[in-house]
Amino acid sequence: MSKKTEQLDFAKEYDKLKKLLEWFESEDIDLAAAPKKYKEAQALAKKLQEYLDNAENSISVLDKDFDS
Amino acid sequence: MDTTVLTVSEYIDLTNQTLDYAYPMVVLEGEVSQFKVSRDKYVFFDLKDEGASVGCFMMVFSLRVALEDGMKIRITAKPKLTQWGKFSLTVHNLELVGDGALQRAFELMKAKLTKEGLFSDERKRPLPSLPRRIGVISSTGAAGYKDFITLAGKRWGDMHIDVADVRVQGERSPQQVAAAFDYFNQAEQPYDALVLIRGGGSLDDLQAFNDELVVRAVAGSRYPVIVGVGHEQDVTLADLAADVRASTPSNAAEILTPNRYDFSRDIDLRLRSAVSTLKGSLRYLRESIDAQLGSMRDLTIDTVIRRREDLAGVMARIDLANPAQLISRGYAVASSSAGVVVRSVSDVRTGEKVMIQLSDGTLVTEVVDE
Numbered sequence: 409m410s411k412k413t414e415q416l417d418f419a420k421e422y423d424k425l426k427k428l429l430e431w432f433e434s435e436d437i438d439l440a441a442a443p444k445k446y447k448e449a450q451a452l453a454k455k456l457q458e459y460l461d462n463a464e465n466s467i468s469v470l471d472k473d474f475d476s
Numbered sequence: 477m478d479t480t481v482l483t484v485s486e487y488i489d490l491t492n493q494t495l496d497y498a499y500p501m502v503v504l505e506g507e508v509s510q511f512k513v514s515r516d517k518y519v520f521f522d523l524k525d526e527g528a529s530v531g532c533f534m535m536v537f538s539l540r541v542a543l544e545d546g547m548k549i550r551i552t553a554k555p556k557l558t559q560w561g562k563f564s565l566t567v568h569n570l571e572l573v574g575d576g577a578l579q580r581a582f583e584l585m586k587a588k589l590t591k592e593g594l595f596s597d598e599r600k601r602p603l604p605s606l607p608r609r610i611g612v613i614s615s616t617g618a619a620g621y622k623d624f625i626t627l628a629g630k631r632w633g634d635m636h637i638d639v640a641d642v643r644v645q646g647e648r649s650p651q652q653v654a655a656a657f658d659y660f661n662q663a664e665q666p667y668d669a670l671v672l673i674r675g676g677g678s679l680d681d682l683q684a685f686n687d688e689l690v691v692r693a694v695a696g697s698r699y700p701v702i703v704g705v706g707h708e709q710d711v712t713l714a715d716l717a718a719d720v721r722a723s724t725p726s727n728a729a730e731i732l733t734p735n736r737y738d739f740s741r742d743i744d745l746r747l748r749s750a751v752s753t754l755k756g757s758l759r760y761l762r763e764s765i766d767a768q769l770g771s772m773r774d775l776t777i778d779t780v781i782r783r784r785e786d787l788a789g790v791m792a793r794i795d796l797a798n799p800a801q802l803i804s805r806g807y808a809v810a811s812s813s814a815g816v817v818v819r820s821v822s823d824v825r826t827g828e829k830v831m832i833q834l835s836d837g838t839l840v841t842e843v844v845d846e
Binding site for chain 2: 416418419422425426429432433437439442446449450453456457459460461462463464465466467468469470472474475476
């Protein structure tokens with residue numbers, strides 16, 4: 409029942425990564441900004457992958473009697 | 477012996493008291509006959525065997541299976557003598573007996589609920605792609621439950637799961653399952669989906685999943701429901717009412733969750749794709765710069781050549797106009813002794829001296845005639 413990692417807002421962070429990576433596919437990218445953006449994407453990807461590898465579901469059996 | 481004289485009402489009361497004492501509840505099995513529902517509220521039928529029959533009564537909301545004459549049922553009932561001297565059994569619990577009855581009741585209920593539109597495709601809601609908060613309704617002791625939790629845990633780790641531990645078969649199961657749905661529907665924090673699961677079993681074991689109470693709870697759930705009943709036979713009505721149907725509890729886990737390894741690989745691929753697009757862009761940029769430089773170079777040489785040609789042309793024309801050039805070709809410049817250039821015959825008089833400049837010297841001449 410314990411969680412090794414904090415529950416990330418995974419959907420939000422994954423979306424952020426997708427948008428970052430879409431930037432690289434755009435027509436006129438600012439090449440000067442590319443190295444910094446790539447570093448950012450790489451760091452975020454690493455964070456997400458670590459979370460994917462280590463996160464565990466938290467399971468809680470409700471302390472309630474459903475037999476009324 | 478002392479014989480007490482009773483009124484009719486007193487006798488009926490006394491009989492009921494005796495019955496209450498002797499048979500507070502009886503369990504009977506028999507065949508349904510003369511089934512009817514009065515005023516949409518009161519259910520009457522006779523329960524019979526080959527030799528006898530007895531009248532039964534219940535309220536329609538207590539009846540959660542479809543009944544028909546000829547079906548074999550088992551009832552738990554309380555006997556009583558009505559005010560009008562009629563013997564009747566008030567049914568507290570009713571179960572179908574035998575596969576035939578179960579199958580028939582299933583078909584009737586299915587037809588009834590289909591007509592209400594409970595199973596229609598338009599009602600089905602999609603599941604969230606990234607589930608975070610899930611409710612599970614199952615029996616925690618059952619194999620199906622463990623399979624689900626294990627597989628869901630392998631595939632995904634980003635979920636919080638609340639489990640309502642209920643009976644998934646037997647008499648008390650439908651109420652418990654419905655109560656669990658009630659709980660989740662009213663919870664303050666919303667859920668992304670609810671999962672109703674149990675392992676396989678006989679048609680009889682699965683009866684709760686054909687119970688009207690359960691089916692309506694699934695159909696009326698606030699959140700999308702996955703129903704996963706492990707069985708080889710046909711679907712249950714709960715399966716039909718579900719937003720998504722899983723073939724087993726494990727299959728429910730597969731449907732609900734993405735696979736963390738696929739996700740991780742996907743992220744990797746996207747990152748690589750971004751790098752290769754970037755490299756492609758850089759290469760394209762470099763090529764286009766080279767091309768531009770090339771055309772700039774060509775442009776300059778062309779211009780120089782053209783300019784030179786123009787210049788040569790101009791120089792040639794200048795040359796042609798050069799007086800020294802003209803003189804060397806035989807043209808002469810005539811000027812008077814005062815040094816003024818003679819352009820016309822009227823500029824000089826007979827006897828006047830005229831200088832004629834040639835390329836290699838000057839002639840002094842005299843006008844003889846004009």
